[in-house]
Amino acid sequence: MQPDVMLVAGMGLVVLSLPAILSAWADRRAPRIGTLLLLGGGGLILWSVRSKEGGYAWADLPDVFYGVVGQILN
Numbered sequence: 665m666q667p668d669v670m671l672v673a674g675m676g677l678v679v680l681s682l683p684a685i686l687s688a689w690a691d692r693r694a695p696r697i698g699t700l701l702l703l704g705g706g707g708l709i710l711w712s713v714r715s716k717e718g719g720y721a722w723a724d725l726p727d728v729f730y731g732v733v734g735q736i737l738n
Contacts, residue, residue, distance in 0.1 A: 667713075668732050681702040
């Protein structure tokens, strides 16, 4: 898997984990699934940053995101 795709997938998992964690806390349940999503997304982000030579800058993130979405849609 390409580092850019891993980064976007990790960001997606992290974003999806937040409502799951908040919902579990509101219902006074343990946030198991949300935590797994957060750890998986964080792991993918870390793996992608370490896989890409030179890493990513904050200014690169929109270009990476739109590039991956463009690859998926084409």
